[in-house]
Amino acid sequence: MLLVIDAGNTNIVICLFNDDTIIAKWRIATLNQYTEDEYAGQILPLLTLLNIDLTQINGAIISSVVRRTVKPMSAFVKKYLKLTPLIAKDCMHDVSLKIEQPEELGSDILANAIAANDLAKENCIFLDFGTALVIGVITKEKEFLGATISPGIKTAHSALISKADLLGHTNISKPKHILGTNTATAISSGIYTFYVCAVNGILSMIRREHERDFKTVITGGFASIIQNEIESVDFYDPDLTLKGLKLLYDFNK
């Protein structure tokens, strides 16, 4: 079994692949400066709950866009699973990065690109609705052309309410009417509608700039609330990043 760890800015997702199938997946908050033993305290009970025999885990890969998590996560895998994990950022891959500073590219974005290419087998735009909203492009020939990085839905919402004295927390969901009739429904509609328009706008601008068609693949914690409003989503895969990391692992093992 392969252990895949994807540390994002909000959640660390931990999953187990048995061959190509995800047999378990857990999310923990990306909090604090944890030690390897604290990660063990969080993760080992989850494995035990499912009666996972630790000796059956024979590989591990870690992707992190949160620098402070890399060392202790890696130390956790070494100490408790007796494995040396691959670090996604240091892995070889066959994507041609048409960008100025390849070393800057988040390994979650690279993983998404690899999985989107594998899934769509065509020129593809992938959208990841996490802490950030990342919209990237990978061609059929595995050229990564670049991305847009915007505030994610919750990030934009938090920024708004932290700056506005009279605004409080609201759930973001598809509004019944565009015009809210109280503060909560006005914010909910405002954030939701803003993202729907922005995403559809960015998609059509990418298509126009590149004068070709693209399949679209969406993922990330907030993808499910917005997917029906995005014009022509070809694939919704909540596990896109994890699957990309598995492909990266296979390429490097």
Ligand SMILES: Nc1ncnc2c1ncn2[C@@H]1O[C@H](COP(=O)(O)OP(=O)(O)O)[C@@H](O)[C@H]1O
């Ligand atoms: N399975 C889920 N169901 C519903 N909401 C989710 C789920 N996973 C994540 N979220 C929400 O999405 C947000 C962040 O998504 P995620 O893609 O995990 O972010 P990041 O990769 O930046 O850590 C979280 O704040 C959480 O509220």
Ligand SMILES: CC(C)(COP(=O)(O)O)[C@@H](O)C(=O)NCCC(=O)O
């Ligand atoms: C863009 C991101 C913040 C997305 O993070 P996430 O929303 O998954 O937590 C992350 O991929 C990152 O820090 N990337 C480095 C910059 C770059 O990829 O160009």
Ligand SMILES: [K+]
């Ligand atoms: K992510």
